[in-house]
Amino acid sequence: MKKWFFLLCLTCLAPLPVLAGTPQQLLQLADYIGVDYAGAVSGGRVSDPGEYSEMQEFAAGLRQHIDALPESPDKTRLQTLGARLEGLVRRKAAAPEVAALASRIRGVLIAAYGLEVTPRQAPDPARAQQLYAGQCATCHGDSGLGDGPQARGLTPPPTDFHDRERARQRSLLGLYTTISRGVAGTAMPAHPDLSEAERWSLAFYVGALGLDPARVQRGRSLFEAGRTPAALLRLDTLTTRTPAEIEHDFGADGLAVMAWLRAHPQALFSNGQAHPLSYADKQIRASLARYREGRAGAAYELAVKAYLEGFELMEGNLDAVAPALRKRIEQEMTAYRNLIRHQAPADTVAAQADTITGLLGQARDRLESTTLSGVSAFAGSAIILLREGLEALLVVAALAAFLLKTGRRDGLRYLYAGIGGALALGGLTWIASNTVIDISGQQRELTEGLAALFAAAMLFLVGFWMHSKTSAAQWRDFIETRLQKHLSQGTLWGIAGLSFIAVYREIFEVVLFYQALWAQADVASQGLIVAGLLAAAAVLLVLAWLILRFSTRLPLRQFFAISGIFMFVLAFVFAGKGIAALQEAGRLPIDPVSFPTIDLLGIYPNIQSLSVQAAILVISLILLRRDSRN
Secondary structure: OHHHHHHHHHHOOOOOOOOOOOHHHHHHHHHHHHHHHHHOEEOOEEOOHHHHHHHHHHHHHHHHHHOOOOOOOOHHHHHHHHHHHHHHHHOOOOHHHHHHHHHHHHHHHHHHHOOOOOOOOOOOHHHHHHHHHHHOHHHHOOOOOOOOOOOOOOOOOOOOOOOHHHHOOOOHHHHHHHHHHOOOOOOOOOOOOOOHHHHHHHHHHHHHOOOOHHHHHHHHHHHHOOOOOHHHHOHHHHHHOOHHHHHHHHHHHHHHHHHHHHHOHHHHEEOOEEOHHHHHHHHHHHHHHHHHOOOHHHHHHHHHHHHHOOHHHHHHHHHHHOHHHHHHHHHHHHHHHHHHHOOOOHHHHHHHHHHHHHHHHHHHHHHOOOOOOHHHHHHHHHHHHHHHHHHHHHHHHHHHHHHHHOOOHHHHHHHHHHHHHHHHHHHHHHHHHHHOOOOOHHHHHHHHHHHHHHHHHHHHHHHHHHHHHHOOOOHHHHHHHHHHHHOOHHHHHHHHHHHHHHHHHHHHHHHHHHHHHHHOOOHHHHHHHHHHHHHHHHHHHHHHHHHHHHHOOOOHHHHHHHHHHHHHHHHHHHHHHHHHHHHHOOOOOOOEOOOOOEHHHOEOOEHHHHHHHHHHHHHHHHHHHHHHHO
């Protein structure tokens, strides 16, 4: 009955709500063959004629319906693999060989059609336990032995999740698919009534039933000691690979880590999302799938998320070990978004997506594990603060030097008030992003971009004002007798506002980067993260002292002239950074040009940011030239 019902599903396409022959259904069929073939053939002989007949029909159906799949560069490869699988079943090949080939077919289907193979959020074990007790235990039994009160008389009998031989061939994705779609011709129903998150939670819960407690504990020890192969830290590896495959590739220790992660999947999630590089990989694959469907807008949004909420959170870590690779991935992801924006052919977009996922794999290998080495933790922490804090320091130090040089030490309290407010709000941001709200990468970049552009405008105006006073005919009279009047309370509050914007803009980004870094570290490495932060802070303080010491020694007119130029330069840098942030958030287009990237100066090779910076440069030069003639 099961055989004929399944064949009917494969041949009568139109009446079904989910068409047979879709990549998702063939994924389930390949998984079914990989798991159940061992029950049909043993030692080159048929052990169950009914099961073997079923396997023959399913293998033939899989091969035939691969032909009906949408076009893809990998379709020919799938057809070859499907024909080979049919031949293995016909020759009564060994079960491990059939399972391995079925796994290859699953992998090609996933990659070729961008199938969703991982949960969007951390599975909820408590909710899964409730669902299992309410909807599964009546057949599968309270502990998953297949001995529930309704199991009697069911043909085939409900799965015994403690059957280790069958469990070795079963992936979490296969369990999720079975829960979602059911199994034709059996008492296993589909569960469209459950949300995607609930079905994934249930898949993880069922996948952990029958695990050897000693093996799980061993896996925990290995994971917490940072002895986990980088590939096992990919969520898609955990969901798509079977225990047999994991053991073959990573040995007994890899199998133990897999057991621990099946039982405790939250270990691979941070703030409700998967490890950042795995998340980026997943979003790129999902983006490609949306693009193939003709949904370019959705594909672009997913590509933006892949960068902002995935890769960018690991830039500091990667900069510490492979800066050239970090830069290459950033460039390739920008190119990918541009291909989508310009409606490039699907094959071109797919090739670019493959390039990115390959590079992300290299990045994972370089980082080795989510538990950072001491050197990487220290260096990553220092790089984050130095990179993000330098710009804020330059603004604050320049404003402080201005107040000191003009004898307005009373204005320093306004400057400190702005800094203090930024630090306090930064602390609240840290708490809120951990407990109350989920700050997305797009929100982060929008905040940074708008704040940077506002700061650029303010700095440009301050620079213009300061430099104009150096060339006024009676500048000495203005500075010596009228400056005090011009620095009114309103102006001082403006200084406080500018210091607040400059500092909070950087803190907002630093907070989220340090959250990602902290989540990747063990207890020992977390201490080195703090050490790296303190070391970078010390460097910034020394730099601030040097700026104050040497700038305030300048004669007043030279101080105003140099400070004015310095403000123009900062406005130039902040404008470039602001445009780049809005581009990364997907709010502004990016049209690349052949030009060097100079991150320190906010120079990026695209028409939009270079045009704005060129305008600032031209206007500044005109103003400086005009004032020099007065």
